[in-house]
Amino acid sequence: MNKPIADFRSDNSGRVAPELIAALATANAGTALGYGGDPWTAELQNRFAELFETPVRVFPVPTGTAANALSLAAVCPSFGAVYCSTDAHINTSEGNAVGFFSGGVRMAAIPGSHGKIDAQMLERAIASAGVGLANKAQPAAVNIVQSTDLGAVYSLDEVAATSQVAHAHGLKVHMDGARIANAVARLGCTPAQATWKSGVDILSFGITKNGGLLADAIVVFTPDVATDIGFHLRRAGAVWSKMRFASAQILAYVEDGLWLRLAGHANDAAARIATRIRPLAGVSLSAPVEANVLFVEMAPHALTALQEEGILFQRRGPGLGRFVCRWDTSAAEQDALVAAITRASAMGEHPLPRNVELHGEHRA
Ligand SMILES: Cc1ncc(COP(=O)(O)O)c(C=O)c1O
Structure with a gap:
């Protein structure tokens, strides 16, 4: 070759965006409490509440896999099933991290076009899952990858249709947003429209792939989910001790639409x-x-x-x-x-x- x-x-x-490196250098002064007790992490909560136009809880995490697996572990019982596209990253490429961190959740992969879930197929799959039967994994969550692993972008209506099916059956909606920035840029919508206004309960907010440095984040829109998630993160070793550096770069990442x-x-x-x-x-x-x-x-x-x-x-x-x-x-x-x-x-x-x-x- x-x-x-x-x-x-x-x-x-790719490289890290220079704005984020500069933010790290700025945060590298004086002392700050560890494990998220610092001013940057507190500011991150406020900043993301503005960005998403609703109160949220934001948890910086080391990787997209951690974001996905720990989000889903927090919203599914260990005997649950997560519905996802056959092409979804959690199904093809994460070494069953979801199953591991949730204590047994299994993936129920359903086909669709270009890495999307088809809402009608989702409805049929949940209807035939054996809800209430102790010998079947119980439908617990739906995973939407935005943008998809095959480079497509769900329209807002498609996200909403999939979420409606999920919520009608009592399932939570998780969005794998490893590339959510690409989707929001493409759709020209607000971050709120792309997520909770379309029914998303919990989001893996990707940063690393789009100019970040060693950090993604979990964004929780549904408060009752957030009570447990801190335990899942800590037990998995996914809470940064020097959290200020993760939070400082995430603040810079969303500053002025960067x-x-x-x-x-x-x-x-x-x-x-x-x-x-x-x-x-x-x-x-x-x-x-x-x-x-x-x-x-x-x-x-x-x-x-x-x-x-x-x-x-x-x-x-x-x-x-x-x-x-x-x-x-x-x-x-x-x-x-x-x-x-x-x-x-x-x-x-x-x-x-x-x-x-x-x-x-x-x-x-
Ligand atoms: C769609 C999608 N989700 C999640 C991930 C996982 O991210 P990480 O490699 O940081 O664990 C990736 C990484 O390639 C991805 O493409």
Whole structure:
């Protein structure tokens, strides 16, 4: 392989936004109480209440997996089931952290398009789950990934429809917002509309992928959930002792809409690439490009040619590549990818094996 010329492996591969590094340096003065007893963490509660236009509780956590697993552990009994998309990160890529931290919750995966849950299929799945039967896992929560693992964005109506089904059956709604900034930037809605106004009870608020440093957060909209969540977090070792640094960077992240500008850049990069490669023969996009991720189908030898040219991406199957744009994806990287795909597409069309999984790939 040539020297890497462009990196589309993941939004985890990017840098930390300078504003957040500056916030860490500013917070690095004097002393402050640990475990969230500091002024930054207190301010974070107020700031997020403003951002979401409702009282919330915010818990900074180390990873998106911790945010998901501990959110769900807090809202599900150990004999519960969480309904999610077959493509949901909790189902494909978190080593059953939900099951572990909840003491036994199982995932009930239901199909839908482009990583979404279909509300009607959800209704049918819950109706046939065996509610009240002691030999069945009891429906407890629904997990919505926004934006989805396949790069699509739920409309507000879709989130609301899914939430309505969940609430009608007494289930809580958890949103995996590892890429919620990309979704809110795309939808042009308020954070409140994207979440609790559409029925979300508890949110994994992603930061790391969009310019953060080692911190995501759990945002709780339903007060009765928040009473237990602190115990789950502490028991899991997911409470920062020097919490001020997590909170200071999260404050900077949402200051003056920075989080949406960063995500907007990544979304725009993906949209520009999609527009330029869509007309090419032998190239197709297997999911709508609505956030910062592109799934590109090409002949296997053409994808290999991209890799040999030094384009870094995830191979999700012989003829399927995942390309992720970051807040700091450069114009040169976008041009390099489009040029390489244009050259590779001219190598001739081959039948496209669709969505064949490669084993051993780590999904980020
Ligand atoms: C949709 C989604 N949710 C959750 C996560 C988990 O985040 P982390 O890797 O920080 O545990 C990821 C990470 O790739 C993700 O893509």
